[in-house]
Amino acid sequence: MFQFQITAQDNRARAGIFSTPHGDLLTPVFAPVGTQATVKTLTPEHLKDINASLVLSNTYHLYLRPGDEIVRDMGGLHKFMQWRKPMLTDSGGFQVFSLAQTRKIDDDGATFKSHIDGSTHRLTPEKSIAVQENLGADIIMAFDECSDPNDHAYIKQAMRRTHRWAERSLKAKTRLDQALFGIVQGGVDPALRAESAKFIAALDTPGIAIGGLSVGETKQEMHDTLDVVTPLLPENKPRYLMGVGTPEDLINGVLRGVDIFDCVLPTRLARHPSAFAPEGRLNLMNASFARDDRPIDETCDCYTCKTFARAYIRHLIAAKELLAGTLISIHNLRALIRLMERIRAYIAEGSFEDRAPELLNQWSNNAKRNRNP
Amino acid sequence: MFQFQITAQDNRARAGIFSTPHGDLLTPVFAPVGTQATVKTLTPEHLKDINASLVLSNTYHLYLRPGDEIVRDMGGLHKFMQWRKPMLTDSGGFQVFSLAQTRKIDDDGATFKSHIDGSTHRLTPEKSIAVQENLGADIIMAFDECSDPNDHAYIKQAMRRTHRWAERSLKAKTRLDQALFGIVQGGVDPALRAESAKFIAALDTPGIAIGGLSVGETKQEMHDTLDVVTPLLPENKPRYLMGVGTPEDLINGVLRGVDIFDCVLPTRLARHPSAFAPEGRLNLMNASFARDDRPIDETCDCYTCKTFARAYIRHLIAAKELLAGTLISIHNLRALIRLMERIRAYIAEGSFEDRAPELLNQWSNNAKRNRNP
Numbered sequence: 001m002f003q004f005q006i007t008a009q010d011n012r013a014r015a016g017i018f019s020t021p022h023g024d025l026l027t028p029v030f031a032p033v034g035t036q037a038t039v040k041t042l043t044p045e046h047l048k049d050i051n052a053s054l055v056l057s058n059t060y061h062l063y064l065r066p067g068d069e070i071v072r073d074m075g076g077l078h079k080f081m082q083w084r085k086p087m088l089t090d091s092g093g094f095q096v097f098s099l100a101q102t103r104k105i106d107d108d109g110a111t112f113k114s115h116i117d118g119s120t121h122r123l124t125p126e127k128s129i130a131v132q133e134n135l136g137a138d139i140i141m142a143f144d145e146c147s148d149p150n151d152h153a154y155i156k157q158a159m160r161r162t163h164r165w166a167e168r169s170l171k172a173k174t175r176l177d178q179a180l181f182g183i184v185q186g187g188v189d190p191a192l193r194a195e196s197a198k199f200i201a202a203l204d205t206p207g208i209a210i211g212g213l214s215v216g217e218t219k220q221e222m223h224d225t226l227d228v229v230t231p232l233l234p235e236n237k238p239r240y241l242m243g244v245g246t247p248e249d250l251i252n253g254v255l256r257g258v259d260i261f262d263c264v265l266p267t268r269l270a271r272h273p274s275a276f277a278p279e280g281r282l283n284l285m286n287a288s289f290a291r292d293d294r295p296i297d298e299t300c301d302c303y304t305c306k307t308f309a310r311a312y313i314r315h316l317i318a319a320k321e322l323l324a325g326t327l328i329s330i331h332n333l334r335a336l337i338r339l340m341e342r343i344r345a346y347i348a349e350g351s352f353e354d355r356a357p358e359l360l361n362q363w364s365n366n367a368k369r370n371r372n373p
Numbered sequence: 374m375f376q377f378q379i380t381a382q383d384n385r386a387r388a389g390i391f392s393t394p395h396g397d398l399l400t401p402v403f404a405p406v407g408t409q410a411t412v413k414t415l416t417p418e419h420l421k422d423i424n425a426s427l428v429l430s431n432t433y434h435l436y437l438r439p440g441d442e443i444v445r446d447m448g449g450l451h452k453f454m455q456w457r458k459p460m461l462t463d464s465g466g467f468q469v470f471s472l473a474q475t476r477k478i479d480d481d482g483a484t485f486k487s488h489i490d491g492s493t494h495r496l497t498p499e500k501s502i503a504v505q506e507n508l509g510a511d512i513i514m515a516f517d518e519c520s521d522p523n524d525h526a527y528i529k530q531a532m533r534r535t536h537r538w539a540e541r542s543l544k545a546k547t548r549l550d551q552a553l554f555g556i557v558q559g560g561v562d563p564a565l566r567a568e569s570a571k572f573i574a575a576l577d578t579p580g581i582a583i584g585g586l587s588v589g590e591t592k593q594e595m596h597d598t599l600d601v602v603t604p605l606l607p608e609n610k611p612r613y614l615m616g617v618g619t620p621e622d623l624i625n626g627v628l629r630g631v632d633i634f635d636c637v638l639p640t641r642l643a644r645h646p647s648a649f650a651p652e653g654r655l656n657l658m659n660a661s662f663a664r665d666d667r668p669i670d671e672t673c674d675c676y677t678c679k680t681f682a683r684a685y686i687r688h689l690i691a692a693k694e695l696l697a698g699t700l701i702s703i704h705n706l707r708a709l710i711r712l713m714e715r716i717r718a719y720i721a722e723g724s725f726e727d728r729a730p731e732l733l734n735q736w737s738n739n740a741k742r743n744r745n746p
Binding site for chain 2: 036037038040041042043044045061065066070073074075080081082290291293303307308309311312314315316318319321322323325326327
């Protein structure tokens with residue numbers, strides 16, 4: 001279990017197979033986010049149809065609701081939500097950190113108020129692992145502390161705490177059928193990132209996560225940070241860039257040796273209601289789509305694009321019909337999963353680094369909303 | 374086209390095949406309602422999976438949004454919403470009547486204000502048919518006037534107007550690939566209903582609708598009205614009881630010779646969030662389901678029941694996840710479609726009338742919400 005076999009390399013980009021108790025993951029992989037044990041508006045059948053392989057769920061949310069003990073008693077997260085392929089849970093650290101006004105972090109852990117009912121809770125490394133063991137995902141995360149990217153002293157303190165918490169998380173872990181990943185922190189400071197990468201690598205976890213990015217830093221800072229971190233990580237373990245990202249971020253991440261990504265972007269965009277399209281990110285509410293009989297993307301093989309015209313989706317949005325969110329989510333997720341499939345194929349044939357500029361160019365229109373489609 | 378072949382009879386109950394340009398309908402049939410060209414929260418694939426055969430959409434809503442001309446230009450309703458089986462549109466009469474404060478009805482037609490933006494519109498028999506021809510459903514309805522069930526003078530006036538409008542609707546019709554049904558009105562007055570049934574039957578439309586029921590009358594009044602109307606209708610044409618109903622209403626309607634039904638109940642209940650279950654109508658938000666690992670209905674063959682536990686659906690509801698509405702809609706619709714499948718089988722074997730009391734008893738728990746499951 002948790003073997004990682006690299007099947008092809010193209011400079012720093014890698015294609016591989018990560019074996020889990022719920023099947024093999026082909027990497028690089030993009031994981032849809034199912035925050036509350038559901039990828040919003042989609043059934044597991046939809047996820048299978050778009051060839052999703054790894055689904056992320058959030059420990060913070062499931063701990064609060066329905067409660068990790070209920071999930072355990074219902075047979076664990078895979079059975080509860082009926083996703084029988086690999087799953088990943090985060091540690092809750094990032095969500096707690098995001099509750100800026102209602103949490104207090106100390107060396108032992110974090111106390112916070114629930115966003116649901118204001119009740120007080122405490123997560124520690126030990127508690128986070130216990131919750132994640134109840135949830136039962138294949139890949140679980142060490143409890144970590146994110147930090148304000150502009151506060152250097154805090155970044156250093158949070159990084160060192162994250163290291164101690166990673167050790168405690170490892171010690172607390174009891175299940176053999178879950179892979180615990182340590183998390184590299186250190187903001188955008190190259191020295192701290194190098195220190196963190198070396199520390200976490202030395203823990204010899206079956207995979208390593210890179211946290212604290214896509215939190216306000218520039219793209220250049222993200223790339224520079226990856227350029228510091230990934231060369232310090234062991235080759236034979238998957239690297240997971242947490243909460244990233246946009247199509248460009250995925251391409252740039254793979255170029256720098258990242259294997260696993262997750263992001264709410266495709267499903268969040270879908271509800272706004274914005275779709276990845278060849279001509280750029282489209283706001284499908286725009287009146288110009290009222291009589292547009294083309295699919296969102298003529299080259300896409302998803303159910304939405306094979307079935308419905310933009311005009312219909314535009315009508316659903318205007319009429320406030322929830323099916324709009326379902327149909328756009330299917331397409332947006334499939335678009336990123338297809339991108340990863342293409343990247344894997346390019347790595348396998350050794351052409352990814354050569355083709356990356358073209359891929360980046362194709363996706364550059366999607367960096368921001370196209371207001372005048 | 375529009376042949377109706379009765380394949381079995383059991384006293385007044387009939388099983389038959391109604392041929393339409395988009396395929397044969399096995400009757401008795403229950404039609405899910407897709408008000409705005411979508412059965413709320415479901416894809417056409419979901420509808421196929423539950424063996425839906427006829428889908429209703431509302432002329433009033435589609436006329437206002439996206440506009441019937443857009444639907445026509447996008448290839449018609451079947452193509453627009455990608456439902457390639459039979460469809461039915463109502464005339465808009467009932468929705469206009471429901472806009473009590475903002476509509477004015479005269480002998481020529483009805484003027485009303487849009488519920489969307491307050492703009493003023495006018496529907497006449499000719500306009501309703503023109504709109505329905507743009508939409509392109511297989512079965513369309515004559516423009517009719519519903520009436521306040523407690524105002525006898527109005528009921529009589531509305532019935533006579535409905536008769537004149539039925540004649541004008543027939544005259545206005547140009548498409549040969551649509552079956553126009555006349556509508557019997559007359560409130561719960563047996564004499565008026567008899568007059569209306571005879572008048573509409575004489576128009577020789579390929580099917581006949583019974584309107585103005587399930588609008589506040591008692592169950593006994595509904596049954597008595599059907600007992601007056603259906604014996605006066607030709608045997609060789611399908612009878613459509615509009616906007617009805619509950620499982621009991623379906624059984625009682627078939628017993629009285631009705632062939633086609635539609636109702637928003639299953640999908641509306643799903644969003645409330647209430648499910649048809651063997652022990653009665655369940656409000657799945659109830660905390661008693663938090664650890665219930667059974668499906669909604671162990672005897673049900675729908676995707677929801679074959680896949681998910683009540684505990685998971687309860688979690689989705691509590692977490693305000695839209696997937697809950699999708700999953701319960703699938704089950705509630707399948708429950709009524711399965712009921713109709715069973716009724717058709719019982720009619721075929723000549724046992725329906727004998728088994729009806731048992732069926733009614735099975736469903737009696739579902740007449741109202743079960744508050745203490």
